[in-house]
Amino acid sequence: MKRRLVVILLASVLVLSLIAGCSGGSQQQAAPKEEPKPQTIKIGAILPLTGSAASTGVKLKYAIEVAQEIINNPHPEINLPLAKDAGLPNLKGAKVEFVFADHQANPEVAKSEAERLIQNEKVVGLIGCYHSSATKPASQVAERFQIPFVAGSSSSAALTERGLKWFTRIAPNDDMETKFFFDYLKYLNEKFNAGIKTVAVVYIDNEYGVHAFQMVDKWIKEYEKDGFKVVLDVKYPTNVSNVDTEVQKIKQAKPDAIFHASYIGDMTQFVKKYKELGVVPKAVLCYCGGFQDPQFVVNLGKDADYFSGSNACTSTLFGKMDALNKINELYKKKSGVDIDGPTLEDFASAMVIADAINQAGSTDPNKILDALKTKTFDAPYFVSGKIKFGPTGQNDFSASVMVQLQNGKYEAVWPEQFKTADPKPAFPKWEAR
Template sequence: MKKLLVAFFVCLVFVAFAQQVIKIGAIFPLTGPAAATGVKIKYAVEVAQEIINNEYPEIELLLGKTAGLPNLGGAKIQFVFADHQANPELAMAEAERLIRNEGVVALIGCYHSSATKPASQVAEKYGIPFIAGSSSSAALTERGLQWFFRIAPHDGMETVFFFEYLKYLNQKYNANIKKVAVVYIDNEYGVHAAQMVKEKIKDYQADGFSLVADVKYPANATNVDIEVQKIKGAKPDAIFHASYIGDMTMFVKKYKEFNVVPKVVLSYCGGYQDPQFVVNLGKDADYFAGPNATTSALFKKMPILAKINELYRAKSGVDIDGPTLEDFASAIVIAEAINLAGSTDPQKILNVLKTTAFMAPYFVSGRIKFGPDGQNIYSASVMTQIFNGVYEAVWPEQYQTKEPAPQFPEWNKR
């Protein structure tokens, strides 16, 4: 009789979990200057939710095999979206609201590093996990927070990636790239990217690299004539950009107008990676480059990613891009952590996040593992360059879908 009672209560617990909906807050710029990007990220998180809550065995993700979280009796995940409008104060307020009023057990977000910073501090105060997908400011994982994790490579890692790529171009193609300019938006993301350039270039002075221009522009800039003239006067071989889609579009148009022709332009996680960049600029987008967690050119080599993209494209009408895939990953990882914890207890979820290597077959790295500072130690990035409107993987060579062009052509010869 006692065994029957135990079995009965186990069944009750299983049914309770099966009926449970576990809420996770998702804070992104759904309106405002980065709304186009924020809405696409929302689609990606919704795809993650669909995979988690239903059966997609062909996608070969841990939570694609069953409907819901198997270790919690099939409990469903619900991502509760909030809009920070690219406003850090609003991001902080929305984090507070989601935790106190919506009862979320974790947070993901916020794309803008300047919004991720205060929102994650709220999560730290309440003791719940926060996973940033695509926010890249190195400072985010330098705060000593216990509850913060980040999937994307930070701008310090990307800066090293940039210089190593330039060395590759110099060695293989005799590109003779030496003079570097950094161009950046005046916010958390841009300022820290520029700081990383100034720090990391010291390690590459023996390779002949020097910083010839440091160009900061305001977040609300509507004209960048002065900045572009300063860049042109410095005659850089390479330009490192920390800009969002609207800013990056504006700079490219001015580069063409003022006939700025560097050898290479590399962009941190931001505007360049958004496929809207090609829509905005057409053939003028060609030859720009930057790291990406994915590109449509890789789909043939990565079948699981291609299947995820099919679901994403059905919602968004476009292929998934690098930052969007990183935020998809944040949604998958937090759900897997809750499932592995077998609980919504924040401390148990935290322990899983700190100790587990998560499989990520949608990244070229194949896995995600957080270091002591919360940073994913495996960079998923490949260097991409646009050719005929397509983001091709150009480096490292084992992922190459096309050889890089080490020299921008003249604007009038495109």
């Protein structure tokens, strides 16, 4: 009799707790988290901390740590939202804590790390992942659990074409970048008589590279009337022991301009091989990747000059933009190098999500998303000065500049109103450097 009573008691406790605790499921609205103002607000950051892009991932981590430092401690000398006070003012000074996870350049791991951060660490938002191929599954997890995701530097346009509700992205996508590239070539032809007609696209075989090429395929139709033609596309494996064959094909095709979608390790190998085989194009334009990494200049010295790419920022602009300069000072202390475009974009993602939480005045994911989608955020570290996410989650204010390496410095060369130097529309012979 007694035993049966115990069993019934246990069963009822079990059933009651199941009913009370049940709040999962994508069919329902996310239950508002109504805790008394928490001391620490956790935000997940999924980055490539090991693997082939680890050198970049580590720098992104430093940038996010700088954001955390600025938000949590009083920095009245920096003219940024959330810098003045310690913590988030609208949440009684609550601090933010970025919880880092390593996706190892593996989409499967990105997915499981996103799940772990949401379910175990109970983060209220996610940022990341640099690799578009990792951002894709991680943001899908966020969508499923109804957690806001702010991607910093992942450039594949496909990310904002999925109709996701909870996804936002700061960097210009490769759709916008590609048009930017063609417009720049047009500018070089018109202003400098550069005579650029044939284009080759060299891209790494992953989401980032493949999508960039698809964008070129799309935009070339518009720009054919300006005399442009794609003469070669070279897709190469993510891990290469050499780029001999790739460069041999490029040399054969003799393109005027090369569009590169490559990371730092492969990009460096390509430049060395171009030098060895004597490939001399008129312009090389790089999507957001290896070229923008300051290690590019360290690895190649003067061989890095004349390469161009779009960038959210460049060190030559530090003199003109005070907030950017101060952020760079903090960043340089950690990393030893100046902040670069992709790193700045991930810094921005950290600032924006914290700003959105603050403006929402709550850690309720629905309210945070609302803030993200409706507010315009101050971003005095970007040339555009602002960040605003459109209906697809894409940042409408993605003003990048076209930069070109001249004497080891990333000079802003276009559009003219931002330029710090004139563009050089042709490569010299390698021996003549």
